[in-house]
Amino acid sequence: MTSQTTPPLAKNSPPFTIQKNVDRVLVPVIVRDKEGHIVEHLEEKDFQIFDNGKPRAINLFMIERRVKTFSATATNGSRGTILQDPAIKRRERSAPPRFIVLVFDDMHLSIEDMAAAKKAGTELLAGSLLDTDYVAVASLSGRTNSGLTQDRAKLQETITSLQPRSVLKPNQTDCPKLDYYEADLIENKHDQTALQDAEQQLKICSTPPPDMLEEMAEMAARRTFSAGQLDVKTSFGWIERFIHAMSDLPGQRTLILVSPGFLTITPESMDAESHVIDAAARSDVMVSAMDARGVYVAEMNASDDMRGRSPRAVTDFRRSAMMGAGGVMSELADATGGTYFHGSNDLSAGLEKLADAPDCVYMLELSLDGIKQNGTYHRLKIKIDQEGVNVQARHGYFAPKPEKKK
Structure with a gap:
């Protein structure tokens, strides 16, 4: 392959900070029919959006196509009018490059699940990607990063080097062992x-x-609990960092999180997730996720010392934790137009599916004018004036809190 200029993926960017935009919320929406095909050619009048059950006006309406490109314009906060890009014919003949960042969750994957994930990543590199695709392999801890490249050998070398990191996990010698x-x-x-x-x-x-x-x-x-909070903050921090590193790339942008998931059980972690979703929407980055645990079980095993403990309680704790960990992957995918692959041991097929991108994403923008700045969570519901369709969109957002006076 001839050498080409490789777009960089930042390895040593500044310390993570969440960029908050307090005046609007972007809501990417994917619409599919009963057969799972993308529904195109919908208009703003076909959409209704409800905020905590109350109808809200759509401040701006846009259509983003992954190959063909449409845009919307708005003046002084008025609703957008869809305009066809004059370069569409040229872009149909020459599709823009794809940029795919594979993020392997070395902070939470077990040794066994990491091995299965690495095998799936190797098979993806060998068969499903296009020669024109730029790919980066990175770890959620930030310790591994190939940079964006078309050099499959370099990507394979990076996948081979991945190892689980147990920095913030409970230690096997801890007494008691609590997750x-x-x-x-x-x-x-x-x-x-x-x-x-x-x-x-x-x-x-x-x-x-x-x-x-x-x-x-x-x-x-x-x-x-304190270690868990730091773990979640670090996890969202690196996801947000990768998203911003992709924001200026000139083509389709997909981040694929390969992970067992992690828990978002506090208002702070849910708030962090909401801002990462906003960052993905504004950067036009689709986040897909694969549950690398495959078909998992929560029952006790030989390593559990159950003397005097309630088997039912331990199993219930473990099952609830494992189910809850997958929620973040589902929510990130739903909210950014991506796909969540789970409940299957065929991880290779899962990664192949996630490497594809939907052809059409509708972007709805809500103004936060009139919304109380009290940090409360607002549930969103999108309805389509068309029967027999499935709507995929973000579930909600946190109202901004007023800045504290120093």
Whole structure:
């Protein structure tokens, strides 16, 4: 292959900060028919948007096509009129390049799941990508980054180098062994079943005085919860960083998150997710995600020391945590026009599916004029004036909080 100029993907960008835009919210919408085909040629009048159940006016309406390009213009906040790009005929003959960033979640993937994900990534490089595609392989921890390139050998080398990182995961020697989900139950929800389970673990792995059991269990939960918060902040930080690094690329932009997911169980983490969704919408980056756990089970295994513990409670905690972890991947995909692949062990087929992009994305813009700036979550509902269609769109947003006076 002849050498070409390789668009960079920032490796050493400045420390992560969330860019907040407080005057509008972008809502990418994908519309499919019963057979799953993209529905095109809808107009603004076909859409209704509800904010906490109340109808809202669409401030700006746009159509983004992944090969053909349409744009909308608006003056003084008026609604947009769709205009055909005069270069459309040329672009139909010569499609713009695709830029795909494969982000492997080395912060949360197990050794076994990482191995399966790497195999799927290798097969994607070998068969499904076009010669004109630019691809980057990166890790969620930020420690691995190939940069955007068409050099398949370099990409393969980067995939081979990926390893799970357990910096923020519970250590196997921890006593008691608590995950972020159970720590939240104890620290914030004051769940007695979770607290009793932590106390029983302490009885097994150490010999604390009986009158210190509760205090020690709560201290362990507090430590685990703090580590979990940092983990989520770091995860969203790198996703946002990759999105901004892609924002100026001249073609289709897709970020594919290969992950077991992670929990967003606090208002702070949900707020961070909402701002990442905004960043993706403004940067025209589609986020797709693959649950690299495949078909997973939550039942106990040989490594679990169950002496004195409730098998039912432990299984329930684990199942709830595993199900909740997938929510962030589904929400990021829904909100940005991407696809969420899950519940299948055929990870190669999943990555191949995610590497495709929808031909048409409708962009609705809402003004936040008149919205109380109190940090509350607003649920969004999109309705289409057409029967038999499936609508994929972001589920909501956080109203901005007023800036604190220094």
